[in-house]
Amino acid sequence: MRTGTRRGASAGGNDKGDRFSSSHPFRSLTPRRIAAIAAGLLFVIFFLGKSSGGGREGYHSAAVETLTAGGVAPKEAAVEVDKLPPGSPQKQASASSGKCTPPPGKKATTYAIMIDAGSTGSRLHMYTFSHCDPNPEALPKLEDELFVTTKPGLSSYKGKPRDAAESLRSLMQQAVDAVPESERSCTPIAVKATAGLRLLGSKESQDILDEVERWLTNEWPFAVVKDGVVVMDGKDEGVYAWITINFLLGFIGPDQPASAGTAAVMDLGGASTQIVFEPIYDPGASDKLAPGDHIYELDFAGQDHVLYQHSHLGYGLMQARRALHNLVAYSYVWSSAPKGHPVEWDDLSPRDRIPNPCMFRGETKKVTLDPPGRKERQVTMVGTGAGFEACRRVMEVMINKDAACEKPPCAFAGVYQPRMSEVFSAGKVWALSYFYDRIAPLGLSSPFSISSLRQLTTDVCAGRDSPSWARFKGNSEAHEELSDRPEYCLDLTFMYSLLSLGYELEEERQVWMGKKVGDVELGWCVSPSLLLLLQARERPLTTSRIQGARRSPRDGRGTLVVPRRLGGAAPSDGLRPGSRPRGGEVSP
Template identity: 30%
Template structure:
């Protein structure tokens, strides 16, 4: 029995896990391993991305829209990578329509601005820039009554300053800016700027103006400097041809075609640009209250006139052509109205009213021959008005009635005005959105403005790189020492080995 106790005691002495030193070493080792893993995880975890925000209000001739953009706080080649996160269409007409009651122009923006408050994180409100850009509607109002346009802008400014954003101003954009920023939008969304690819031209059609912008290798700006804009984006320089035609948006163009048909001040007209069976009474004063046609108002005209549809595409196209001047050109080549335009080059993106009209008419496929496009328009225009209404019961009558004119006008503007032929026409792509962002000037405007917003430093890891390496090294050495020490019971016990005599 005593021999068994001696053996058990010897086994306990030989078992390293039973000694206090070994337990302490084991605990320290486990703590070191946990600490090492924790430091490694914290140091290498993905850093939360910081974002900045910007708000742009597009105050067009027919309506106003609000767009919210966000981009990483760390800029990419001095140009922020901007994406649209939200849009809000303001109820009611464009702000230029409130010339006689400017306060309502500001009030109309309230609902969309409240949406912006909810969409932009509260901690970013104070640093989020807020811009309003007014386009052709306000350009026309400024021509007609500059004091009224000033009052509208003041009312808008007063309303926007009540919100917790960094208000940067409300101003009227020039036609050149509108066209150029639309070009930036199309090419940015298509990743052509970041990759330095050949660019896409931009075709924008609004209610009161239309813009064409593209890069031409043969255009250096010398022949027509006013049509030249230079951008530097993502380390590349772009020399852009751009022109904006005021009064050639589809709404004002319709006024001009009606003015052409009512020059004699008659009491009724038979309009080929509206479907057969369509009839409406219009007011001469309302028709001619735009600067685009005000100087053409016939004398001694009655108060109203009846507009009756005839539904003839060919005759409609002749009426549309009458609002263009193709005879005068002092340059080597022109589009229309004596405006210089270099030869068309590359693909084009057509947006805004271009898209909405052609999409309704099922004419967004530009691979079909131009003759087939004309045939489709001819078929639509000749369809009786009652049948048109039955086929599209959900479309507002005002818009539905104008599609024959709008489609004819777009085709005429592109082919007769800008000189697209069958080959170049097939290079047009009608677009509404690209990668979730609306095509238009606002994103390009915001993208350009990010160059003036200082970039933030990215969030840094918890430890500097040198400190992280030092800690990992120390812990690794400590674990190695602990491992060696834990093998202590296995070390040769020279003192206990029997000596040979």
């Protein structure tokens, strides 16, 4: 049961307000620092990436390309159910199979609805769960998913909360049609907004959320979760994605063997990127996970996990595009005076054709520049076709690897992160969302090595006239993708730089990616829906609201307790002392 196609978050062109986190390189840009950065970029941009289209002369109008993804979705790479570990709940019988034996007093089928209010669109996931293991401690099987999407996202309705709520109407109508009437009043629904609304500002975002909650409660038949229409904490977004992957693959849950291990998750959205993994330390060594709010203690169905997590706000794909365009434009302005034709920032217009080493030669795109402390200006970026190395050098400035590191080791932007080569050397790494949407259509299969991603990026950045594009011969999906996005070189270079430079994954490190496990989409929405369902099953619903998942900070740490059984006591915020994270690897 599916509707629509999915390509991950897409456009991010309308966000205003506080776009960058405190650790983002553009937060601290001053004219003096900008000049220093620009000086370092001059050689890259203007010598390695020189084009014939610079300056105001020879200007030709170009159509404005939006960032909204359209067309045919990439082929969806699925992990086959028969290849999953024995402990995966996805290997259970289905409710419709005739072999279903639910726990005593429990229904064989239940539903849960989660709306992902992303930076570029709203996506409704209506999950159907089967409960066919008579053991009351068993986790349910995620049987089916209705997935529908609409654009733009809630964050596009700043100052128009009613319009924001109404933008969800088409999604809600399909959910009503999909859930049996007898189950609607006891089907929990929640809305979790991600980085787009976090960037909008507290008052504007809260006005939208309040109206969405009122609208859902008054106009629709589902059980709206109390305090469930919220801007999701960035740390929860990454952890939820981690739970989804490891739950569906059968790496976490009741009675999992100690050798099972867990998978790391790197999720790339439009406005932010998240990393979550379970570091493994030698019990006899002095090294351990440093204290701080990057620690997330998880009790999932009776198993303790101590996770490292961080959400890098401002390092999503669309924010990375913006950041790079701003850097290139600053270099253009800074270098104009020595050439005898000084250009003032406030005078920039689409007539300015600014050479961009991260775009294909000769291709143009109108973009909006919006660095902190400066007026928004629209200019025309012109691709120089300078290639991967030129683009990568600009990208490394944006990654901010050399930022001050107060608590080493740091990944990038001065953010503490234990080195994966030391504490997660054998675990699987899963790359989600935009990683899949940009890489998979070009023919790079899962798993791929970091070095193969580098080669793919080098080939793409070489441009259409390069012999390296012969690798895409016969791949109509790749040609469609590449013809539609002049910034494909930029996108891939950012992804490679993020994985190799930012997260320090070795060139030979393997990375898995995919869209589904069986028929189920991979993403963060599965795990909070599962949690809502388990809590609802503990306390059957007859009203329009249920209590949201309880989560409390402790010493700055994120904590989450997922109920251990469908019929037990209410979940507790208290956590047992964490057990040692498990090592090893299971190949699905």
